[in-house]
Amino acid sequence: MNNARLFRLTTVSLLLTVLMSWVAACSGPQPLSRAIRAEDQDAYVQLLSRGEDSPRLAFYARRAEELGISPSDAEQRDLELPTRSNPFSARHDPSAVSRGAVIYESHCASCHGLDADGRGSQLPAPMPELGFHSFGDRFAVTLHGGAPKKWFRILNEGATGTPYNEQGDVVQMPAFNQTLAREQIWLEAVS
Numbered sequence: 453m454n455n456a457r458l459f460r461l462t463t464v465s466l467l468l469t470v471l472m473s474w475v476a477a478c479s480g481p482q483p484l485s486r487a488i489r490a491e492d493q494d495a496y497v498q499l500l501s502r503g504e505d506s507p508r509l510a511f512y513a514r515r516a517e518e519l520g521i522s523p524s525d526a527e528q529r530d531l532e533l534p535t536r537s538n539p540f541s542a543r544h545d546p547s548a549v550s551r552g553a554v555i556y557e558s559h560c561a562s563c564h565g566l567d568a569d570g571r572g573s574q575l576p577a578p579m580p581e582l583g584f585h586s587f588g589d590r591f592a593v594t595l596h597g598g599a600p601k602k603w604f605r606i607l608n609e610g611a612t613g614t615p616y617n618e619q620g621d622v623v624q625m626p627a628f629n630q631t632l633a634r635e636q637i638w639l640e641a642v643s
């Protein structure tokens with residue numbers, strides 16, 4: 453075999469290897485169970501069992517204890533987080549993905565489906581997937597890619613769904629600003 457042919461063959465097989473690993477890495481969402489670490493799940497169960505009226509208030513109470521400040525100061529700090537850019541990133545804080553996935557499992561999976569496939573048990577009919585499979589538009593639980601910035605607003609303020617039948621019935625996307633702290637909402641959109 454001459455050198456030029458060998459070079460071509462090596463290049464082609466290298467390209468194929470790169471392509472195959474790219475396809476493998478992007479072949480769909482990671483199951484939620486892989487994103488969730490047991491300690492984050494336990495911590496969230498404990499948070500919910502505090503008996504506060506919402507996960508948001510429970511979050512402020514726990515943060516207040518951790519920092520030795522009042523719950524209203526904890527709330528104030530939370531509300532100082534930005535609304536346009538995510539203060540968390542999976543690269544700098546991999547546990548943020550897991551903490552977000554735990555919240556997703558508790559508050560979102562009933563509608564959006566465990567793996568964000570739009571087939572939650574609470575829905576009368578499947579709804580669109582959460583842009584899960586399109587490149588660069590993946591949900592946090594996929595562990596790569598990124599949720600669009602507008603997700604913060606939708607989670608915070610809610611949205612009217614697309615009708616799922618000819619009568620025009622819709623399921624509403626609830627507003628989570630009274631249910632979840634701003635930090636918890638951002639954790640849902642970690643990328």
Ligand code: HEC
Nearest residue numbers: 559560563579583603606611612613614623624625626640
């Ligand atoms: C009661 C059911 C329900 C729950 C619970 C719910 N959603 Fe939704 N969500 C919807 C519906 C319905 C839509 C609108 C879908 C449509 O456009 O038809 C939606 C839309 C969205 C969108 C916008 C999708 C897009 O492509 O623009 C995002 C992001 C989203 N939800 C994330 C979440 C997250 C994260 C949670 C949990 C904190 C959550 N949702 C909880 C029903 C729900």
